[in-house]
Amino acid sequence: MTTTTDLRGSVPGEGSRTGPGGRAMLALILLGQFMAVLDVNIVNVALPTLRTDLDASGAGLQLVVAGYTIAYAVLLITGARLGALVGHRRMFHLGLAVFTAASLACGLAPSVWTLVLFRFVQGAGAALLTPQVMSMIQRDFTGAARARALGLYTAIVAGGVVVGQVAGGVLVSADVFGAGWRTVFLVNAPIGVLLLLAGPRVLPPDGRAGRVSLDVPGLLTLTPAVLLFVVPLILGHELGWPVWGWASLAAGAGFLAAFVAVERRVTARGGRPLLSAGALRAPRMVPACVAILAGPGSWGTFLFTTTLHLQGDLGMSPLESGLAFVPCVIAFGLVGLTWQRTPARWHRRLIPAGFAVAAAGYLWVGPLAGGGVAYEALTAVIGLGLGVMSIIMTAALEHVPAGDAADASGLLLTMMQLANVIGVATIGTLFLSMAEGSGSTRHAEYGTGWALAAVALAGAAAGLLLARRPRAGAQ
Template identity: 80%
Template sequence: MAILDVNIVNVALPTMRADLHASGAGLQLIVAGYTITYAVLLITGARLGDIAGHRRMYHTGLAAFTVLSLACGLAPSTWPLVGFRFLQGAGAALMTPQVMSMIQRGFTGPARARALGLYSAVIAGGVVVGQAAGGLLVSADLFGAGWRTVFLVNVPIGAALLVAGPRLLQRDERPRGGDLDLPGLLTLSPAVLLFVVPLILGHELGWPLWGWISLVASAAFLAAFVVVERRVAARGGRPLVSPRVLRAPGLLPACGAIMLAPGSWGSFLFTTTLHLQGDLRMSPLESGLAFVPCVAAFALVGLNWQRLPARWHRRVIPAGFAIAAAGYVCVGPLAGGGVAYELLTAVIGFGLGVMSIIMTVGLEHVPAADAADASGLMLTLMQISQVIGIATIGTLFLTAAESSGSTRHAEYGTGWALGAVALAGTVFTVILARRRDGARTT
C-alpha cells in the first residue's frame, strides 16, 4: 500500500482538478506531500521500531495510514487533502521499515533471501499496480466516488491487515529502549526535506532561486548531521545512522547500487508512462498494464536467483546492471511500441531483478541488533533515489518532448541517460561482488 500510494494518485489528478477546483500548486502538493514526509521520516520510523518494538510500530503505522486514507477519501477540499497526504506519508514511514526489520530478525539463510526477494517483487509490483489500479478505479467511478476511490481502496485492506497482523506476525523481542537521538533527527530531517522539496516541485515551478538555495542548505544540514552523529557516538549514545552499521562489509557499495537501480527504474516508469499516454495514446489503464512483462521478469529473477550455484550469486549482480543498461539504450529505437517494446521492458525488468540479491548481500553481515538502522537507511536511499531520478531524467524527457513536440523523440535521450545510470551502477556492483569477507551469499 505504501509504494502503491506514491503512484496511484497520478492518474486521478485531472478528475481531482475538476472536482476540487484545485490549483496547480495544490495538485503538486497532493502528490508530493506524501513523498516528502515518507522520505524524511523513514529512518526515524525504523529507529522507533527498534525502541518500542517492530510489530507494535508496524500496527501503529498501519492504523494511522488506514485512518488517514479514509480521511483523504472524504476530504471536502484541496487543502485538507494536502494536509492528510502529509500525515499519510508519516504513517507509511512508520509502517514500512518495520517489514524489512522483521524479515532480518525473523529469517536466516535461504529463508531470509527468499523473503527479501518477495519484498523486492512487491515493491516493483506496487509501482506498476499503482498506475494500473488508479486508472481502473477512476474509470469505474464506483458509487460515483470518482477520484476518492484511489484512497478509499486502502481502508478495507488496512482493516484486514490489522486483524491478521496480531495472529501472523512474530511477537516483538524485548524492545531495546533508549533515546531517539533528537539532535540527529533535527539535522537529518531538514537535510532530506530541503533536498527533496525542490526536486519534486522544481520542474513545474521553473526551477526558482529558492530551490537552489534549498539544495545548498540541505548540504549544510547534512554536514551538520555528520558532525552531530560523530559526537553522539563519541559520548556512547546511539546515533540514527550508526558508524558500526556503515562499517558492515558490503553495506556501502550495496547502498550505492540500491540508489542507482530504483533511481533508473522510477524514472523509466515515469517517462515511459508519459510516452505511452502521449504519442502512443494509451489510456491510463492500458499504460499501466503495459509494464506487466517488466514486473514479471523482475519477479522471476527476484524469486528464483537462489536456485543458481552459490558462487554465482554475487557475480550476476554486475551482469544484471549491464543487461538493464543495454535495454535502456534500446528504449529510443523501439519507442514505436508493439511486441518488441514489451519485450524490451521485460529485458530491463530482468536486469534490475538483481535488486533482491543486492539487498541480501548488503545486509548479510549486518547484526540483527542493527537491522532497523540498516533497513531505514536502505529504504530512505531507495525513496530519495527515485525522486532524484524523476527530477533529473524526468526533466530531460519533458524538456525534449516540449522542444520537439514528440514523446517518442524524447525517449532517445532518456534511454541513453538511463543506460549511463545503470552502467554507473555496475561500478558499485563490481565492488560488492568482489567483497568476499570470508562469507558467501546463501
C-alpha cells in the same frame, strides 16, 4: 583456500519462521508494505478527475503527489529507530493505523488543501510502517527463508510502483458508486482494518527492548536536511526552478554537514546515533547503497517518462499505459523469486550482469519507442536486468548485526525514495525539456534512454564491488 559465500545463508532454514505461521506473518507484513508502495503512484492517473472535482491548481496537484513522498522519505530512518525503541510489531500496528485512517480521510477530503494535509499524514504512517517490515524479516527469518522473504519484499517494493499505475487506472475507470478519484484512497481502508485485526494473532510479540534511545539532535538535523533536499527536487520543474529551490538545496547540504557533526559527537560520547556506524560499516553496505540509487533511480524514471510517452505520442489511456508494463513486472518478479536456485557462486555476479542487461535495454528505448510487441519485450528485458535488486538487498543485509537491522532497513528504504526523486527530477526534467523543444515524446525517449543507460552502468560498477570475492575468514 577460497570459499564461496551463499547468500541464501550458511545454515539454510535454521531458526527461521517456517510453516503456516511464518507464511501468514510474511503475507501480512508484505501486504502492509504493498499498500504503502502502491500509494506512491496510484494517485497519478486520478489527477485529471481530481483537478475537475476539487478545482485544484497545478501546485495543489503537485503537492497531492509529492506530499506523500516527502513525508515518507523524511521520516523513514526515524520510523526504523522508533521500531527498535518501542518494538517492531507495535510500530507496525501504529503506522498501519495512521496510514489507514489517513487513507479514509484522503478519500473523504472536501478540498485539495485538506487532501494535501492528509497525504502528508498518510506518508508519515507509511514511514512508521515500512521499516518494520524489513526489520521483522531480518529478525524472524534466517537462511533460505530470509532470502525468499527478501526476494518477495523487493518484488513488492519495485512492482508496487507499476501496479499502482494499473490499479489507479482500473479504480478510476470503474467509478464505483460514482466515487471517481476517491476510490484510489478509500480502497486502503477495509484492507487496513483487516490487517489491524489480524496483526495481533499473526505477528510474534516484541521481545524486551534493549538499551535503545532516540537520537533527538540527529533527528532535528537529518529531518530538515532531507526535507530541504527533497522538496525542491519534487517541485522544481513544475515551478520553473525558482531561486528558493536552489537556496533550499544549499541549506539542505548545510544541515547534512551538521547532521554528520552531530552524529560524530553522539558516537564519541558513547551514545547511539540515529544512523549507527555498525550499519554503515557492514561489509558491502556502501556499494549496495550506490547500486540501490542506480536501480530504483533508473527504474522509477523509466516508468515516469515511458508513461508520459505512452499517453503522449502513442495516445494510450492511463489503463492501457499501465498494462503495457506487465511484461516488465513479470520479468522483475521472476528474477527476484528464482535467483536463489542458481549456484551460490553466481549470486553476487548476477548483480553487475543484471545492470549491464538493463543498460543495454535502455539504449533501445529510443529506437523502439514506436510501441508494439518489440517495445513491450524491451520492458521485459529491463525488468529482467533490474530484478537483481533483491540480491543487492540480501548482500547489503547479510553481515548487518541484528541490533543494527532497523537502522539498515531505514537507510536502504530512504535511499530508494531519494533515488526515485533524484531520477525523476534530473532525467525526468531532461525528458520533459526535450519533449517540449521537439514537440515529440518519442524524440525525448532517445536522450532519456542514453541517460538511463549511464545510470545503469554506474550500478554495474557498484555491482562489481559487491561481487568481489570475500576476504579470507569472511563469513
